[in-house]
Each structure stands twice: as C-alpha cells, then as structure tokens.
Amino acid sequence: MHLLEVNEMSIQFGGLKAVDDITFAVDKGEILGLIGPNGAGKTTIFNLLTSVYTPTSGDILLNGKSIVGNSTWQTVDSGLARTFQNIRLFKNLSALDNVRIGFHGLEHYSLASTLLRLPSYWRDEKDLTRKALAILDIFGLKSIAGVQAQNLPYGQQRKLEICRALASDPQLLLLDEPAAGMNPTETQELMSMIRFVKDHFKLAIILIEHDMSLVMNICERLIVLDYGRIIARGLPDEIKQNQAVITAYLGNPLEEDA
Amino acid sequence: MTYFITQFINGLQIGAIYALIALGYTMVYGIIKLINFAHGDLMMVGAYIAFFALSDWGLPIYLAAAVSMVGTAILGVVIDRIAYKPLRDASRLSALITAIAVSLLLQNACMLLFSSSPRRFPTVTANLPTISIGNSTVNVIVFISIALAVALMMILNLFVNKTRIGKAMLAVSEDMRAAQLMGINVDFIVSLTFAIGSALAAFAAILYLFSYPQIEPYMGAMPGIKAFIAAVLGGIGIIPGAMVGGFLLGIIESMAKAYIPSAFSQITDAVVFLVLILVLLIKPSGLMGKPEKVKV
Amino acid sequence: MMPKKKIRSYLINLAAAAFVFIVVYLALQLGWINSYYRSILILICINSIMTISLNLATGLLGELCLGHAGFMAVGAYTTALISLNSGLPTYVGLTLGILAGAVTAGIAAVLVGIPALRLRGDYLAIITLAFGQIITILIRSLGFTGGALGLNGIPLTTDFPLTYWMLIVTMYIVYALIRSRQGRAILAIREDDIAAEASGINVTRYKMLAFVISAMLAGVAGALYAHYQGVLTPEKFDYNYSIDFMVMVVFGGMGSITGSILAAIVLTILPQLLYGFSDYRMLLYSILLIALMIFKPSGLLGQKELSQRVFQRLGRQLLGKKPQTVPVEADIPTTVVDEDTYLTEQGSGDSGVGGSSTRGQENLPVSGTPIAEAEGKHQERLGLDTQGDEPLTRKHKGRR
Structure with missing residues (x-):
C-alpha cells in the first residue's frame, strides 16, 4: 500500500479544468518533486490534497483511506501537513507559538483542564513547549523563539512555516516553493535541512519548486505538470531530457506563445 | 385574491426600494469587500436633502430628487476618501468598525442638527389618481415608483455592462490589483462606485418617502439592514443579485405583514432576519452567487 | 505539576486583587466613598466584564459582534425572572440566576453562531446586529418579560464585593483561556484562518467556543446588572448600548484585557463627570472610533497588558x-x-x-x-x- 494514492483526480472551476485526470502515488520516505510552468495546477493539487478544495471527480487515499470530503483540519489530523506559497504565518504571535499551534491536534487536555489549570495542563504544556523548541532548534530558530513571526527575516519565516507544519507530526509534508526568495547559500542550507527532516521525522515529502538545482538534487522522482495534466514523470535525469517538458517550459519554437 | 395582488404590488414597491439600496451595498462590497454599514444612513441624509430642497428652497420634486442624489453622492465619496481609504490595506475588522462609526456619526450629527423629532415629507402625490383593484385601491405613485426604480436599474445595468467605465468597475471587483496593472484608475473607480451607490440610496429615500413620509435621523437603519439582507439573499457582490434579492425580500416582507395576525405584528421585522439566517444556512453565496473560491 | 514560579506569580496576582479589594472595601465601609460613587464602582465592574467578554470575541477571535447588549439582556432577564418568580432565598436565587443567565446567553450564542460562524466573512457582524434588534423586539412583545414596561422590583442584591470578584473571575477565565491550546487556536484563527485550519484546528469549533464563552460572560454581566438596577426595560439593551462596549474595547486596545478595564473605567466615569455629555456621547464616540482606526488602530494599550x-x-x-x-x-x-x-x-x-x-x-x-x-x-x-x-x-x- 502506498502512503498517498491519487486516482484520476480532477477539479473544474467554471469551464476550466485546473487539474485534469491526475494519478500518482507517494511512498514512505520519498521526496517527490512537482514542477511545471506557472498556472500548471501545482498549488491546486496541494489544495486538493489538503481538502481545501474538493475534487470534481477522482479519489485521494491516505494510508488506504479516502480523504475526499474531509475538512482541512481532519486531513491534517490524519497525517498531512503543508506550507504555503505566500507565507502564511500567525504574524502577531511568537515563533514559538506558531509552532505550538502546529501541535494542536496532538495535545488533548480539556477545556476544564485549561480553566482550572489541572496537572494535565502543566504537563502537556511543558511537554509540547519542549518539543516545539526542539523543532525550532533543528532549523536554528531556537534563539528567536520569542520573536513575533512578522519581525523575522524572510528566510527564517519560510523555515518557521516548515517547523509549524512538522509540529503536527505528519507522514506526508507538502512544501510549496520553500526556496522562493532565498539566495543560493540559503537554498543549499534549506536543501540539507529538508533531507535531514525527511530522515529524522521519517516523512514523505512532495515539493513544488522552481529552483531546478534544488529539485534535481533533492527529488527522487519528478512529476511535470502543464495545463493541469501530467506531461511527464520519472527520474530527474530522464526529465531533463524529456522533449515535452522542454516544450512546456520554453515553448514550442514553431508556435508564437512562449 | 385582490388582497393578495394589492399586497404583492406593495411588496414590489418596497422591494424596489430595497433593491436600490442593496445595489449600493453590493457594488461597494464587490469592489472593496467592505460592508458599508453607513449606507442606510446615506439614504437618511438623502431624505433630509430632498426635504430641504422641497420645502425650504421650493424646488419641484424632480429637481429636489436630483439635488438629493448629487448631494448624497458627494457625501458618499467624501466618506470613502476620509474614513475608508486610509484603511484599504488594514484588517477587515478595522474597516468594519470604521463603517459602524461612520454610520453612528451620520445618525448623531443629523440628530444634533435636525433634532430627533420626525419631520413630515411634503405630499407631492396628492393629486395623483388611484387605481382600483377589486375592492381595494392602489395609488398610481406605487406604479410610478416601481417603474422608476426598474428604469434606473436598467440604466445601471447598461452602464456597467456596455460602457468602458462600467467594464472597468467589473474588472476592479474581479481583481483590484490586476485591474490596476491593466492601467485602470482604481481610486477613480472606487469613488465612482460610492457615488453611484449613494445616489441610488438617495433615490430610494425619495421613493420611500412617497409611502412613508416621515423623516428622522434613524430612518435609514432598518431599511439599511433589510437591504443588506436583500444583497446577501441575491448574492453579495453581484449586481443583478441585489435587484432580485431586493424585490424578493420586499414581497416576502409584504406577505408576512399581510398574513401574520396583527397580534404578532412586531414579529414581522423578525421574518426578514429569518430569511437571512436561512440563506446563510442553506446557500450562503446567495441565489445568484457562485461558491466562493478561497485564494490560498 | 504547576511550576513553583507560576504558583508565585498566581499568588502575587491574587494578592494584588485582594489588596485592591480590601482598600476599596474599607473605604466603602468607612464611608470615604459615598453611595453615588459606590454605584459607579459597581457599574465600572459590570462594564469591565462586558468589555472583556466582547474583547474575547472581537480582539482575540477577530469577529465583530454588534449585539453584545443582546446577550447581556438575555442574562439579565433570565436572572430577573428567576429572582422574581422562583421564591428561592435571595442569595440562592441570585447564584442560580447568574448561572442561568450565563447558560441562556450561551445558548443564544450557539443559535446565532451556527449560521454565521461556519462561514468566512463578516456575517457574524450582521447577524449579531440582527440578533440585538430581535431580542429587544421579542422582549417587548412577549408577556412574561413585562413587555415594553419592563420588569420591576428585582431585588438589589448586586454589591461591590460580588461584582468585583466576578470581574476577577472573568479576567482569570479569559487569561487562562488565551494561554492554552484552545486559546492559541483562537488567536491563530484571528491571525489567519486558512493557516489555522491547515494546522489541524477545527476553525468553526473554536470560533464557536470563543463566541459562546464571550456571550456567557456577557450573560453574567447582565445578571449582575439586573440586580444592580432593579428595573429592566428592553430599550436599555439597544444598539447604542452594544456600541458603548465596542468603543470601550477599541479604545482600550483590541486583545488587551487590562486595556479593557482601563477603558471601562474612563468611559464609565466620563459621562458622569461631563454635564450634557450624553447628548454628544455617540457623536464623540463615533469620531473617536474613526480617529482611532485611522491613527492608532491598536487602541490605548494595543495588545499589551499591565502586569x-x-x-x-x-x-x-x-x-x-x-x-x-x-x-x-x-x-x-x-x-x-x-x-x-x-x-x-x-x-x-x-x-x-x-x-x-x-x-x-x-x-x-x-x-x-x-x-x-x-x-x-x-x-x-x-x-x-x-x-x-x-x-x-x-x-x-x-x-x-
């Protein structure tokens, strides 16, 4: 059984098929790259996987169970986490709180425990704060745990978003352009972090990225999208040679539109 | 049966008024995603302007209507420029609170200026004939009101769909940033939207006064809320939706008034709110609305 | 277990609250504060509870509630009816009444929240606005609420110690809530509901939680008010009354509990001090609100706390x-x-x-x-x- 199975998934907005009959699978411990020109439907796929949108047709199975029709929070609870293309942090909250909120589904002390400050409250809060700091530590953010998210530099905001996603203890992590806006050094650093995180947390990762050096380096398999369809799939080296991919990115020399 | 028809016609009349006010709500919401709580109060200001134009300056009704529409339009634009524009990028909550505050400001300023005691709008319809339906009569002004409102809405529709500026308005409501990049003067379009919405509210005020000739500082509050509900009913942000929602709500309300026993007459206002609750439960995007696509 | 540092900090807060109480209480007992100022003190406490509760819905959850006086009315009428009709001993009736007031206000909030809180957007503002209107209409037209004449002869059992400690309890509840997983979920929704949902938070549920607790606290304030005033009329709980509390929340700082109290103090005393203020009150409030939103949207204290x-x-x-x-x-x-x-x-x-x-x-x-x-x-x-x-x-x- 695959960790994630997507079967003939499509979604239509008005007359436009933003994602058209897509089938793929992800296994444990794998990094899958999702690439393609702007507007190819990559982020829409993430939105479908996280139940932000409901597919018009097709099925999505996580650990063999369908997650179609779930609320987003239920899907997150069942082991999927994501980051956003345009960073969506809780801006006015501290970095630490951003991560602690990520733990939401894992801590279970009750409202009564909160209001009466029962032992379970103190125990869980201490425990989760320790874990949150540990995650921040991995990304070198422990020292800024108390800083408001909006005051962090851009690169740290991107990392913090990954920390928050990791906090929900996902089996599958969806990273939407994690290297956007980073300089080459930061990208290098991010790449090794993603690898480390994958092994450390025993994750599968789907990565949307435009930075080809990152994608080619880190992804074991690639899926290339154009106009909502899969136009190619395979190993990074195969994709580099693929004529359909080159056409999608550079345009067909015989056509006008590039 | 004739009772039903009379009530239906009354419903159309009040519905036309709701539709005109709802258009202002919906157009503004469509463009800057703000519930302009002060919109009902703009209608009230329009009523006062019309009143003074008629009784103090002795203008004929059509000129008084024009003065009221222009005056209210200017006020609408000024309000947007002073109170709303600085908050364009602020949180939704700040803009909403400001809209509430502007509504309060208009109500209370008018109360201090004109006192809270109601004024009687001069009868301009005294000499008009009535039309009898069965054994009840309907003043011809009711039909004139409906016709005028419908005519105005058709003009608006033509303007929005056929002219360059109208299309620019649609573009801005679709995607403000993209419209800006396409070279559309967004500030101008927003001001224009406020001007048109406010003028329509003033026109609605005059139609309203034909049937309920009382002017007081809080007169805009209830029609304002009801017109907003009409806008939600039709699908907020959608211009034809506001028209349909307005007429529909007017008819619903008129029927409720007609058929709910008078012992519970105070509850009729609540019927309108029930409509709101049902819309939100069943189809929050409104009758003509498409499900909102969240931008993630 | 509770860390030692925390025990100390909780005790200090408690001691501070007790100290303020003792000072004011002694002043009252020794007659340094006359009965006019005592009633203002009680009103300040009630208004503070209202403001803190509205702050939970508006400043912390980020939803605009325009009918908070409506929830207060529900609490006030529930308590008053219990006190007037139950025949229970005064203080038993009062205790029961306060609890019942909180519960009925909470139920009202659930009914209001179900259509509005599932949705993204400003629907809660409109629907609470409608709720505020409907409640006064209902009270006026129902028989057992005394109609437009209102209810009279409610025992005047609300005194300073009761309101003061209820205020302290309210403060504690909201503080304890914010600093917990539930509270962080509420703050997360205010910050970004999409990201909150993507962090595994059931957004509708936590919106409802915050809103219902907020309404329940308003119900408590209403219960205290009923036994403070002795008379209830539907007009009291109109739109403008809801706006009063909104002004206090914004003025004190959205999200600041101590700010709410400061604002409640200032804006409760001010109308008493300035002769003829009531004529201009709403006008001044509206200008104050607009100016605050444009120039200092964070209010007096922002989200900071006096601690x-x-x-x-x-x-x-x-x-x-x-x-x-x-x-x-x-x-x-x-x-x-x-x-x-x-x-x-x-x-x-x-x-x-x-x-x-x-x-x-x-x-x-x-x-x-x-x-x-x-x-x-x-x-x-x-x-x-x-x-x-x-x-x-x-x-x-x-x-x-």
Missing part, C-alpha cells in the same frame, strides 16, 4: 535602578533558552490586531533603525509590558 512585569520595571525605575533589558545592540539573546523560559505564560507576544498588524507592514520601522529603537525606549519609558520577549523583536536586525 507584574510592568510594575516590577516601574519599581526598578522608581528606585533608580537600570531596567533589566537586553542591550539594544543584541541581535540574539544570549541567555540559555529552555522550555521553562517560555512555559505558556510568556511568549504569547501578540500585538495589534486592529490594522496595525497588516498595515504596519509598510510603516513598520525596519528593524534596528533609530526609529525602532526610539520606539522601544518609548515603550520602556511607559513601562508597558510587551509580553514575553517582544522588545527583542524590534531590535532584531532583519533582512527583508
């Missing part, structure tokens, strides 16, 4: 010692960070929901600039606690 930390700092300054803050140059704190440092009661460094957050983006002084430092010093001088290690943030050298 032990503030008084400690103040104390040090008064004693002429240097305040203990991280040097301006410090890029990153060098202190050892462990989970105790941040254990729940700190680090919830949140500020300014009201526009300052998003709008501040452009105006936000680039970190480490003289403006930023000046602002940091300014805050220090005011002795305001910025919660947790927030002062650091302004000095953090960021690259944007």
Whole structure:
C-alpha cells in the first residue's frame, strides 16, 4: 500500500479544468518533486490534497483511506501537513507559538483542564513547549523563539512555516516553493535541512519548486505538470531530457506563445 | 385574491426600494469587500436633502430628487476618501468598525442638527389618481415608483455592462490589483462606485418617502439592514443579485405583514432576519452567487 | 505539576486583587466613598466584564459582534425572572440566576453562531446586529418579560464585593483561556484562518467556543446588572448600548484585557463627570472610533497588558535602578533558552490586531533603525509590558 494514492483526480472551476485526470502515488520516505510552468495546477493539487478544495471527480487515499470530503483540519489530523506559497504565518504571535499551534491536534487536555489549570495542563504544556523548541532548534530558530513571526527575516519565516507544519507530526509534508526568495547559500542550507527532516521525522515529502538545482538534487522522482495534466514523470535525469517538458517550459519554437 | 395582488404590488414597491439600496451595498462590497454599514444612513441624509430642497428652497420634486442624489453622492465619496481609504490595506475588522462609526456619526450629527423629532415629507402625490383593484385601491405613485426604480436599474445595468467605465468597475471587483496593472484608475473607480451607490440610496429615500413620509435621523437603519439582507439573499457582490434579492425580500416582507395576525405584528421585522439566517444556512453565496473560491 | 514560579506569580496576582479589594472595601465601609460613587464602582465592574467578554470575541477571535447588549439582556432577564418568580432565598436565587443567565446567553450564542460562524466573512457582524434588534423586539412583545414596561422590583442584591470578584473571575477565565491550546487556536484563527485550519484546528469549533464563552460572560454581566438596577426595560439593551462596549474595547486596545478595564473605567466615569455629555456621547464616540482606526488602530494599550512585569520595571525605575533589558545592540539573546523560559505564560507576544498588524507592514520601522529603537525606549519609558520577549523583536536586525 502506498502512503498517498491519487486516482484520476480532477477539479473544474467554471469551464476550466485546473487539474485534469491526475494519478500518482507517494511512498514512505520519498521526496517527490512537482514542477511545471506557472498556472500548471501545482498549488491546486496541494489544495486538493489538503481538502481545501474538493475534487470534481477522482479519489485521494491516505494510508488506504479516502480523504475526499474531509475538512482541512481532519486531513491534517490524519497525517498531512503543508506550507504555503505566500507565507502564511500567525504574524502577531511568537515563533514559538506558531509552532505550538502546529501541535494542536496532538495535545488533548480539556477545556476544564485549561480553566482550572489541572496537572494535565502543566504537563502537556511543558511537554509540547519542549518539543516545539526542539523543532525550532533543528532549523536554528531556537534563539528567536520569542520573536513575533512578522519581525523575522524572510528566510527564517519560510523555515518557521516548515517547523509549524512538522509540529503536527505528519507522514506526508507538502512544501510549496520553500526556496522562493532565498539566495543560493540559503537554498543549499534549506536543501540539507529538508533531507535531514525527511530522515529524522521519517516523512514523505512532495515539493513544488522552481529552483531546478534544488529539485534535481533533492527529488527522487519528478512529476511535470502543464495545463493541469501530467506531461511527464520519472527520474530527474530522464526529465531533463524529456522533449515535452522542454516544450512546456520554453515553448514550442514553431508556435508564437512562449 | 385582490388582497393578495394589492399586497404583492406593495411588496414590489418596497422591494424596489430595497433593491436600490442593496445595489449600493453590493457594488461597494464587490469592489472593496467592505460592508458599508453607513449606507442606510446615506439614504437618511438623502431624505433630509430632498426635504430641504422641497420645502425650504421650493424646488419641484424632480429637481429636489436630483439635488438629493448629487448631494448624497458627494457625501458618499467624501466618506470613502476620509474614513475608508486610509484603511484599504488594514484588517477587515478595522474597516468594519470604521463603517459602524461612520454610520453612528451620520445618525448623531443629523440628530444634533435636525433634532430627533420626525419631520413630515411634503405630499407631492396628492393629486395623483388611484387605481382600483377589486375592492381595494392602489395609488398610481406605487406604479410610478416601481417603474422608476426598474428604469434606473436598467440604466445601471447598461452602464456597467456596455460602457468602458462600467467594464472597468467589473474588472476592479474581479481583481483590484490586476485591474490596476491593466492601467485602470482604481481610486477613480472606487469613488465612482460610492457615488453611484449613494445616489441610488438617495433615490430610494425619495421613493420611500412617497409611502412613508416621515423623516428622522434613524430612518435609514432598518431599511439599511433589510437591504443588506436583500444583497446577501441575491448574492453579495453581484449586481443583478441585489435587484432580485431586493424585490424578493420586499414581497416576502409584504406577505408576512399581510398574513401574520396583527397580534404578532412586531414579529414581522423578525421574518426578514429569518430569511437571512436561512440563506446563510442553506446557500450562503446567495441565489445568484457562485461558491466562493478561497485564494490560498 | 504547576511550576513553583507560576504558583508565585498566581499568588502575587491574587494578592494584588485582594489588596485592591480590601482598600476599596474599607473605604466603602468607612464611608470615604459615598453611595453615588459606590454605584459607579459597581457599574465600572459590570462594564469591565462586558468589555472583556466582547474583547474575547472581537480582539482575540477577530469577529465583530454588534449585539453584545443582546446577550447581556438575555442574562439579565433570565436572572430577573428567576429572582422574581422562583421564591428561592435571595442569595440562592441570585447564584442560580447568574448561572442561568450565563447558560441562556450561551445558548443564544450557539443559535446565532451556527449560521454565521461556519462561514468566512463578516456575517457574524450582521447577524449579531440582527440578533440585538430581535431580542429587544421579542422582549417587548412577549408577556412574561413585562413587555415594553419592563420588569420591576428585582431585588438589589448586586454589591461591590460580588461584582468585583466576578470581574476577577472573568479576567482569570479569559487569561487562562488565551494561554492554552484552545486559546492559541483562537488567536491563530484571528491571525489567519486558512493557516489555522491547515494546522489541524477545527476553525468553526473554536470560533464557536470563543463566541459562546464571550456571550456567557456577557450573560453574567447582565445578571449582575439586573440586580444592580432593579428595573429592566428592553430599550436599555439597544444598539447604542452594544456600541458603548465596542468603543470601550477599541479604545482600550483590541486583545488587551487590562486595556479593557482601563477603558471601562474612563468611559464609565466620563459621562458622569461631563454635564450634557450624553447628548454628544455617540457623536464623540463615533469620531473617536474613526480617529482611532485611522491613527492608532491598536487602541490605548494595543495588545499589551499591565502586569507584574510592568510594575516590577516601574519599581526598578522608581528606585533608580537600570531596567533589566537586553542591550539594544543584541541581535540574539544570549541567555540559555529552555522550555521553562517560555512555559505558556510568556511568549504569547501578540500585538495589534486592529490594522496595525497588516498595515504596519509598510510603516513598520525596519528593524534596528533609530526609529525602532526610539520606539522601544518609548515603550520602556511607559513601562508597558510587551509580553514575553517582544522588545527583542524590534531590535532584531532583519533582512527583508
């Protein structure tokens, strides 16, 4: 059984098929790259996987169970986490709180425990704060745990978003352009972090990225999208040679539109 | 049966008024995603302007209507420029609170200026004939009101769909940033939207006064809320939706008034709110609305 | 178990509350405060409870509630009817009445919340506005509520100790709530509901939780009010009354509990002091609101709180010692960070929901600039606690 199975998934907005009959699978411990020109439907796929949108047709199975029709929070609870293309942090909250909120589904002390400050409250809060700091530590953010998210530099905001996603203890992590806006050094650093995180947390990762050096380096398999369809799939080296991919990115020399 | 028809016609009349006010709500919401709580109060200001134009300056009704529409339009634009524009990028909550505050400001300023005691709008319809339906009569002004409102809405529709500026308005409501990049003067379009919405509210005020000739500082509050509900009913942000929602709500309300026993007459206002609750439960995007696509 | 540091801090807060109580109570008993001012004191406490409860819905959850007086009315009428009709001993009836007031207001909130809170957008504002109207219409047209004439002869059992300690309980509830997983979920929804949902938070559920608790506290305030005033009429709980509390919340600072209390004090006393104020009250409030939204959307205290930390700092300054803050140059704190440092009661460094957050983006002084430092010093001088290690943030050298 695959960790994630997507079967003939499509979604239509008005007359436009933003994602058209897509089938793929992800296994444990794998990094899958999702690439393609702007507007190819990559982020829409993430939105479908996280139940932000409901597919018009097709099925999505996580650990063999369908997650179609779930609320987003239920899907997150069942082991999927994501980051956003345009960073969506809780801006006015501290970095630490951003991560602690990520733990939401894992801590279970009750409202009564909160209001009466029962032992379970103190125990869980201490425990989760320790874990949150540990995650921040991995990304070198422990020292800024108390800083408001909006005051962090851009690169740290991107990392913090990954920390928050990791906090929900996902089996599958969806990273939407994690290297956007980073300089080459930061990208290098991010790449090794993603690898480390994958092994450390025993994750599968789907990565949307435009930075080809990152994608080619880190992804074991690639899926290339154009106009909502899969136009190619395979190993990074195969994709580099693929004529359909080159056409999608550079345009067909015989056509006008590039 | 004739009772039903009379009530239906009354419903159309009040519905036309709701539709005109709802258009202002919906157009503004469509463009800057703000519930302009002060919109009902703009209608009230329009009523006062019309009143003074008629009784103090002795203008004929059509000129008084024009003065009221222009005056209210200017006020609408000024309000947007002073109170709303600085908050364009602020949180939704700040803009909403400001809209509430502007509504309060208009109500209370008018109360201090004109006192809270109601004024009687001069009868301009005294000499008009009535039309009898069965054994009840309907003043011809009711039909004139409906016709005028419908005519105005058709003009608006033509303007929005056929002219360059109208299309620019649609573009801005679709995607403000993209419209800006396409070279559309967004500030101008927003001001224009406020001007048109406010003028329509003033026109609605005059139609309203034909049937309920009382002017007081809080007169805009209830029609304002009801017109907003009409806008939600039709699908907020959608211009034809506001028209349909307005007429529909007017008819619903008129029927409720007609058929709910008078012992519970105070509850009729609540019927309108029930409509709101049902819309939100069943189809929050409104009758003509498409499900909102969240931008993630 | 509860960490020792926390026990101490809780005890200090409790002692401070008790101290204020004893001072005021003695003053009342010794007749230093006359009955006119005593009734104002009680009103301040009731208004504070209302403002804090509205702050939970508006400042912390980020939903505009325009019918908060409606929930207060539900609580007030429930209590009054129990006191008038149950025949229970006065204080049993009162206790039961307060609880029942909270519960009925909570039920009303569920009914109002179901259609509105599932949706994204400003529907709660409209539907609570409608609720506020409907409640007064209902009270006026129902028989057992006394109709337009209202209810008379409600026993005057609300006194200063009762309202004061109910205020303290309210403060505690909201504080305890914010600093918990439930409270963080509520703050997360205010910040970004999409990201909150993507963090595994059932957004509708936590919106409902915050809204219902908020309404229940308003019900308690209503119950206290009924037994303070002795008379209830539907007109009292109109739209303008709801707006009064909105003004207090915004003025005090959206998200600041102590700010709410300060605002409730100022805006309860002001109308009493200024002759003829009531004619201009709503006009002034509306101008105040517009000006605040444009120029200082965070209100008096923003999201800061007056807390032990503030008084400690103040104390040090008064004693002429240097305040203990991280040097301006410090890029990153060098202190050892462990989970105790941040254990729940700190680090919830949140500020300014009201526009300052998003709008501040452009105006936000680039970190480490003289403006930023000046602002940091300014805050220090005011002795305001910025919660947790927030002062650091302004000095953090960021690259944007």
